[in-house]
Amino acid sequence: MKKLSIIALLMTIIGMLLWQPQLASADELTGHSHEQGLRYLISKNALVKDAKGSYRPNDNVTRGEFASYLSKAMNLKATSDIVFKDVPDTYVHAKDIKLAASAGIITGYGDGSFKPNAAISRQHMAVMLERAIDYLNIPKGTPTITFKDNASIIKDYRQAVAIGAQLEIIKGSNGYFMPEKNATIGQASSFIVRLMQLAGDPDATAPNGGNTNDGNTSGGNSNGGDTNGGNSNGGDTNTGSSKYAIKEISNGTLVGNQGFSTFEAAEKAVTKNTQVIVQSDKIVKMSSGYAVTNNYVALKSETINDSLAVAANTEMEYLSSDATQVKVRLAGQVGYLKHADVTLIPFSISKGRSYYENVNGEIKHTLYDYKTNKYSSSYIFGKAPSFMKQNEKYYSWNGIYFSNGNGSSKGDAYNYYQFLPARAQTQYTAQEIDTYIMNKLAEIESTGATLYKDATKKSKLIGLGKTLKDVEAKSQINAMLILSLAQHESAYGMSEHAQKLNNLFGLYVYDTNPLNKNFDSIADNINELVDKFLQPNYINPGGTPGKNFANGAVVGSKALGFNVKYASDPFWGAKIAGHYYRAEKALGFKDANNPYTIGLTTTNGLNVRTGAATSNNPLFTYARSGMPVIITSSATNGWYEIISDKLYTGKAFVSKDYVQVINTVK
Incomplete structure (x- = not known):
């Protein structure tokens, strides 16, 4: 009877195994090296079968398809009036392409086309992914990873590839990235699922963890050299198994090693200000000190409810931390960063500070x-x-x-040039500006640096005085401010973009060709900067809807001004101010000797009016406090007359009660 029972049981199991394929038959994606990503795109209705009933996982992905995948995975909604001449409304991916373009994730060619049916190369895909990373506010890793074929990657794309590899969105095969090779639908799906895992999309998480390479093989290949770009946080992503320890600062070093299984247990055991909590020798909590960014990060500021780009090597006030994140303050902007993004340094063991x-x-x-x-x-x-x-x-x-x-x-101390609103007019003439430019070019040329060879003959700044003064008269933007921007961004008119493209400010780097935007003249380039960037986004109060670039019409700092959003370097505004100051020093301080009076608004929602009474219509409203204004007359009946940040030729007024005059250093 036992033998019969065993035989019956075995027959039942065999029958179940034989029946299983009928219950859940495999499809063309089962076992595919990019199965996780492909099924993710299907779940987002981004990937559908063709007329033959196939998902075509090994076919080359087109530019239009990849834009559509990103749009649907990221659930993009907002659209603008961006139009590509070769993407009619009837095109299958037209809506998704417009959504991705409106989000700034894709761009097109200089002739207004997008070429949606062209196969997309892996390096072009990396650039689109970097923009998606920025859009999703995913902190970027340190772009240090290189592949064996790094020299084959277009120079302007190497950072995008390195950032993608650092975040492990992009992976190569056997140490090669293959930048010019067309990507398959399967590879594209793996890129996107990894992106959305970092963005926290629960639909992007799968138990199999995805494949380990981006090559066409389906075997267990290594990730092609990406392991050197791993997590820099000393293991604090493995919080389930990591051990914490309390160490004490003694004579500038950390001593002791009292271990704890959880962060909470270690935190409760801290009894002195000289004690810190470490995880794998990385400090994760301290009583006082500062945090330094390990790489480029996006800091979500709770202060202004916006994300700020912050460069690597930036010092920030340390406020507090827990097992997963660090609370910091940068120029008054309070936000949170992951432990992997920063190094915590107690004041007592600091080896040096800026x-x-x-x-x-x-x-x-x-x-x-x-x-x-x-x-x-x-x-x-x-x-x-x-x-x-x-x-x-x-x-x-x-x-x-x-x-x-x-x-x-x-x-x-408010540096005059750093906090001087852009509507100020310089007292220097076109001829004086030209004289300064030539003297400065002779100075840098004399250094012998290769970049500045023949600067007095080749620089794109030569003879720029009249153009700058014409722009100042037409657009009401300080000519010396624009010159300072040009000097800083174009290496005094000697950068590659300036020399080859008449592009002093690095405007427009297309995903398909970073050298595509060739300006007919330097004047056209400056007008583009003013009309498409400074005027609508950074100077006009409120800026362009949805972009939040307007934080005060000064170069400023991470506290206020262009620098809040224009550059990740927290000292960009000060460096621009330095160019203005050195020009003033060379020319005799005409602007500083006859300065503008500058004030800061002190309340949110402050109306600027066309007359000195509340009965006059509001010209515009400052949404946040701390906005710099130029005061042109002493208070009359409780009102200051000011220069409007909005392009406006009439008089503007603001209540004296809500403006604080500041003393500037000049």
């Missing part, structure tokens, strides 16, 4: 490089404030408020 000092009456900023643990560079950007003593170091979180190491000497 600092300011008074050097012969000028303020000099010296920067510290935390990768090499050395002071790396410095720049002068104006006169030193009166409270700064020579031979003494000062520190500042926002470039406005400064204190020395012991806190005994401190004060506010």
Whole structure:
């Protein structure tokens, strides 16, 4: 009887195994090396079968298809009036292409086409993915990964490829990226599912973890050299198995190693300000100190409810931390970052910090490089404030408020050129500007640097004075401000984009051809900067709807001004101001000797009116406080007359009660 029972049981099991394929038969995607990504796209209705009933996983993906995949996976909604001449409304992916273009994820060719049916190369895909990373506010990894065929990647695309590889969205095969090779639908799906995993989409998470390479093989190939771009947080992503320890700061080093199984247990055991919590020798909590970004990050500011691009090596105030994130403050902007994005440094074991000092009456900023643990560079950007003593170091979180190491000497200092609104007019003539430009070019040429060879003959800044003054008269934007931007962004008119494309500001880098936008003249390039970027986005109060670029019409800092959104370098505004200051110094300080009076608004929702009474119509409204204004007359009946940030030739007025006049250093 036992034998019969066993035989019956075996027959039942065999019958079930034989029957199983009929219950859930395999399809063409089962076992495919990119199965996870392909099924993810199907779940988003991004990938559908063709007329033959196939998902075509091994076919080349087109530009239109990839744009559609991104649009549907990211659930894009907002559209603008962007139109490509070869994408009619009847095109199958027309709506998704428009959505992706409106989000700034895709661009087209200079002739207005998009070429939706063209196969997309892997390097072009990397550029689109980088823009998607920015759109989704995913902090970028340090772009250090290179492939064996890195030289084959178009120079302007290498950073996008490196960022994608660092985040493990992009992977190669046997150490090669194959940049010019067309990507398959399967490869595209793996790129996108990895992107959306980082974005936190629960639909993108699958138990199999996806494939480990982007090649066409389906075997267990390695990731082609990507392992060197792994997590830099010392293992704190494996919180389930990681061990925490309490260490104590003693004579500038960390000693002791009291272990705990959880962060919470370690946190409860901390009893002294000199103790820190570490995980795999990485500090994850301390009583005081500062945080330094390990790589480029997107900081979501709770202060202004917006994401800020922040460069690597940026020092920020440390506020607090838990097992997963660090709370920081950058120039008054409070937000959170992952432990992997920052290094926490207690003040007592700091080997060096960026600092300011008074050097012969000028303020000099010296920067510290935390990768090499050395002071790396410095720049002068104006006169030193009166409270700064020579031979003494000062520190500042926002470039406005400064204190020395012991806190005994401190004060506010608004650099005139850094916080001078763009509507100010310079007193220098076109001829004076041209004279300064030629003298400056002769100075940099004399350094012998290869970049500046023949600068006095070849620079695109030569003879620019009249153009700058014409733009100032027409657009009401300071000619010296535009010159300072041009000097900084184009290496004094000697950069490759300036020389080859008449592009002083690096405007428009297309995903298909970064050298595509060739301006007919420098004047056209400047007008494009003013009309398409500065005027509508950064100067006009409120800016372009949905972009949140308008944070004050000054170059400013990460606290306010263009620098909040224009550049990830937190000192970009100060560096632009430095160019203006040095030009002033060479020309005799005509602007500083007859300065504008500058004030800051002190309340949210402040109306600027066409007359000095609430009965007059609002010209515009400042949504947030702290906006710089130029005051052109003393208060009359409780109102200041100001220069309008909105392009407007009439008079503008604001209530004196909501504006604080600031003392600027000049």
